[in-house]
Amino acid sequence: MTMGSSLCAGRYRSILVSFSPILLIVILVMFLPPEGKEGAQWVQFIGRFHPLIVHFPIALILLVPVLEVVGRFERFSYLRLSSGFVLGLATMAATVAAFLGWCLAHTGGYSGQLVTQHMWGGVTLTAVCWLCWILRGWIAEPNAEKYYAAGLTVGVLLVSWTGYRGGQISQGEEHFTEYMPSPLRHAIGLPDYKPLAQATADSFYAVRVQAIFTERCVTCHGPKKQKSGLRLDSYGWLMRGGKHGAVLKEGNARGSDLFRRITLSPDQDDFMPKGKKQPVPPDQLKLIELWIGAGASGALPQDAIKNLPAGGSVAAAPIQVSFPEIDRVAVAKAREKIAAAIAQLQDKFPNILDYESRGSADLVLNASLLGTKFGDADLQAFAPVADHITVADFSRTAITDRAAPAIAAMTHLRVLRLAQTKITDRTIKALNACNQLQSLNVYGTGVTAAALPLLEKLPKLEHFYAGQTAITPGISVPQDLTGKLVL
């Protein structure tokens, strides 16, 4: 209040007084702009207070028009008395915040259009504050009140705009729209919100690429720090990009910002990784380049890219396991045709037949639990679902070679166990059609070495369990079966 009136007396002096800090900041901003390099400790330390201090002038500047407007009502007229003081405080705070902002921008490793805009917004705002304060002192002059009102309006607009830009710097360019609900997004013409994508567990990305980022990038671009709003600790974050948008262009390594930066010469400003960290070695660069070139997909199988560069550094990658969601509608559809037959069979043979998993229409049959109570005749009942059975265990049941056609009808079998049954080579002969078979168990049966050549017709066979049969260790084994025969 008193401040206002004293300034009113020395109006030209006050212009001079206000001119010097503005001049100082403008000079600093013009001649020592942000360079994107991390700089002097002290300056940066002081600069780090910018985000803290900056909220004072924001609040104070917004308070002034409130005091002025509400103070026009007689009941609150006393409020107008303090508006000059608040404005003065706001001006001082804005000046300090602008100075701190320059400190941070100059030394904190910032650069780019966003920072420049935010900075000039701040500088202009400081100047507008000073102007308003001076006008506040001249309020009795003709037209001064008009200019004063206009100045405050400009100030409020500047606060909003500069604040938004600042938010974009610290929170990412899309910090307002990122989690905006779909209806609102549509209203302002944005596409739907996309949840984070996931790479599959055995994908090229999960097995090979992620390890490189984990080793070299995530200390700054990870869960603890997200420089430039970028995280590289999962496929989803990588594809979401940073505050400047996407860092990858699918299929175009050279056009991808991430690849461009890690392949620059280390003395360039944009080069990554920053500081004293080792550049990404050539074999890993090649790997990333090939992966982006192949479409940068999270589902690309790990062996999809041939002629990879040799390099030990990628072998010991941690392998992430993901859990696919079960698509209930798809499962119900796949099971539709057999569901009635399954229910009937489960009723007749409780506990021995079930789906392989909650998400599948494949079946597991374990008749071994019924022992000799299960025979050739019972097997006929499973004919309607035969081609859905992938695992079948008939160990210790009463089945004989007469079951062979029923077993052969199970063309999708992966695992077949016939241990300790009366089956012979004739059943093995009938298994030609079961070309998905990976594991065949004839432990303790009458199967002989004559069955061995028949197995060559089973392309996927990995294990042939033939202990306690006429097949004994000394026997000559066909080339294809070496390593698969278990005795």
Add this chain to the structure above:
Amino acid sequence: MANSELQVAILQAQTRRHFLRSLGSGMGSLVFGASLANYAAANESQAEKSTLSFARNATTPLSPLPPQFPAKVRRVIYLHMAGAPSQLELYEYKPELKRLDGQDCPASFLAGKRFAFISGVPKLLGSQYPFKQTGQSGQWISDRLPHIAEHIDDICFIKSMRTDQFNHAPAQLLVHTGNPRLGYASFGSWVLYGLGTENQNLPGFIVLLSGGKSPDGGKQLWSSGFLPSVYQGVQCRSHGEPVLYLNNPPRVDRALRRTMLDAIDDIDRQTHAEFGNPETVTRIAQYEMAFRMQMDATDAMDISKEPESVRTKYGCKPAGAEFANNCLVARRLAERGVRFIQLYHWGWDSHGADAKEALNLGFADRCREVDQPTAALLADLKERGLLEDTLVVWGGEFGRTPMRENRNGQEMKYIGRDHNPGAFTIWLAGGGVKHGITHGQTDEMGYEIVQNPVDIRDLHASMLYMLGFDHHKLTYSFQGLEQKLTSVKPARVIGEILA
């Protein structure tokens, strides 16, 4: 479930959390007179979308259910070495420790550490037994385990296990229930709850003890905790009656037993109609199972039905609670579709306080007791094609120190090591895991993990994964939480060891 039962179940599930939550959202519904059952039913159908249902008919609580994903293994044989066997005498080859044997332990090893018995400055202690490299994978193993060494290419070692418990009972609880405190469901109970069991004439979760004593954690280690009691482990004996009082007493035949059970069933059903307690239905189911077990369990546990050659391979003794006998029983149970077979062998707590606990004496006996049977079990499972969908786990509850124990700061008569929760070794074999590999690494002294630490919950999550589950989805509502085996801390499936 009948409506009355549903209401009982809902009331049992009500907790302070539910009450507080319903203060906000539930007041309106109470005012409008919506019944509690409707409210809960609505919640349930909503939950159905995101979680898996493990609902079963009340009279067949153990009926099999498919896993969430196609499973790599369909059953587990867990060989727990109670007392914490010394990894430094078995699997951890540390020549540098051997070189420094007898020297004072560096101060950095002791700063900020708590020990059960070590005090003052202990001496470093090199391995008491020679090691050799073996198998195609060229892994190191001590000369105490010559039979297991033959299977080294079937084994996946995790040498970087760690725990946060350094006393036996809580550490064993952590290994078996995912929590060091009492009242939580054991791994076997979770598996039984999630998958049920195929053979309804045998318990789905069987526990066999050897080594002369029960593990320190006691029956809590195979308890069902907050899960319905029907999922708890059933402790069986490997000679005589498998379950005490299972067989009919003299002058009672099977027909008379049936008549008696029918009468009890009648009364139970009346009680159930009157009070609607689901535990009554469980009881009816248990009586029926015991009746069926009279035939099948006695047969499954009877190792005299195995040929002499097989019993010799395992090193079985005619009678007694021997680890060898239990291993052979385990194989017979695996064949018969038992879901979870848990063996405990007691006596590995090698402090060196007496001859039985000495690394150079009692420890060697323990090795002899388990080496041949463990190897025979692996060989037998492999030969019969069972190993491809069985997971075998071998390990204790924590590790042992590279320092020699010096109880009360004095050199002891026998050689022993203190507890080390910071690093220990377990191994896995069978379907689901890579063969002939080692995951994780400790420092040159075998004291601290330097690469790929594995927490118990990571191991549990990985085992559940092999059994076809996402550990987040195998849950049970209790005390306002969706309880799970891996508890609330994030657990990681160890992708590196999966086949």
